[in-house]
Amino acid sequence: MAAALSSSAVATRLRAAAGVQRVPNPALELFIRRDFLDAAERAALIAMIDGGRRPSTIADDRGESAFRTSETCDLAGTDPLVAAINARISDLLGLDDRLGEPLQGQRYAPGQEFKLHTDTFEPTGADFFIHCADSGQRTWTAMIYLNDVEEGGATRFKTIGKTVQPEAGKLLAWNNLLPDGRPNPATLHQGMKVRRGVKYVLTRWYRERPFG
Template identity: 65%
Template sequence: MKRDVGSDTTAERLRLHPGIQRVPSPKLDLFVLRDFLDGPECAALRALIDANRRPSTLADDQGIARFRTSETCDLDPGQQLVANIRQRLSGLTGIAVSHAEPLQGQRYSVGQEFKPHTDTFNPDGADYFLHCAEAGQRNWTAMIYLNEPGEGGATRFKAIGKTIQPEAGKLIMWSNLLADGSPNMATLHQGMKVRRGTKYVLTQWYRQNPYG
C-alpha cells in the first residue's frame, strides 16, 4: 500500500503556521485555528446554506436509522467568496485545489446530529471502487464553524477524548490516513446533537489524487 507522503507534508506545514494549535495525541494529527473566517464571511455563508440546503446523504450507508440528520448545501465554486476560501485553505495546507472536493456547507437544527463516523471510504464497501478508483481516499478534512449554536453541536473525537466546541470562524483540520495510506480509525468523530439554536459548518475534503 502506498505511503501517504502528502499527509506528512501537510501536517508539518500546519505545525509551523503561526496561531495553529495541534491537539496533543499520538493517534492522529488534529489542528485548530481560530478566526480563519471573519463575521461577515460567516454570515454570508450561512445565508448561502439556508438558500440552497437539501437533506444530507451518506456514501457508505449502513442502514442505521437517523445516522446523519443534517442538511447540506453544495456551494458554487464560481462564487467569489467560495473560490477565495478554497484558495486560502489550499495556501494554508499546501494541498492543491485540484485535490479538493466541492466545498460543502452543513446546517444542523435542534435534535440533528451526525453519529460517530470517519471521513474515509470503507475499503471493503461495495462502492469503494466507485468513490476511490481515480481520486483515491480522503486524506485530509478541513471543517469551519460558521456560528455558535445556543447549546450542543460540538465535534467529539472519542478515540482521543477530545471535544471541540463550535466557535464562529474556527477551523479544525485532521489527517484521515495512517502513514501506510490506510484509514485511521482514531479519526472517528461525531457531530453531537444541537440542543438549542442552529449550527452551520463548512466542510472541505481533500483526496490523494486530483479530484473530478
C-alpha cells in the same frame, strides 16, 4: 501554487503556521485555527446554505435513517467567495486546490446530529471503487464552524477523547490516513446533537489525486 505537500509535510506546515494549535495526541494529527473567517464571510455563507440546503446523505449507507440528520448545501466553486475560501484552505494546508472536493455547507437544527463515523471510504465497502477509483481516498479534512451554538453541537473525537466546541470562525483540520495510507481509526468522530440554536459548518475534503 507549489506542488502539493505529502500528508506528513502538511502536518509539519500546520505545526509551523501562525495561530495553529496541534491537539496533543500521537494517534491523530488534528489541528485548530481560530478566526479563520470573518463575520461578513460567515454571514454570507450561512445565507448560501439556507438558500440551497437539502437532506444530507452518506456513503456506504447503513440503512439507519437517524444516522445523519443534518442538511447540506453544495457551494459552487465559481462563486468568488467560495473560490477564495477554497484557495485559503488549500494554502493553509499546502495542498493543490485541485485535490479538494467541492466545498459543502451543513446546517444542524435542534435535535440533528451526525453519529460516529470516519470521513474515509471503507475499503471493504460496496461503493469503495465508485468513490475512489479516479481520485483515491480522502486524505485531509478541513471543517469550519460558521457560528456559535447556544447549546450542543460539539465535534467529538471518541478514540482520542477530544471534544471541540463550536466557535464562530474556528477551523479544524485532520489527517484521515495512517503513514502507510490506510484509514486512521482514530479519526472516528461525531457531530453531537444540537440542543438549542442552529449550527452551521463548512467542510472540505482532499483526495490523493485531483478530484473530478
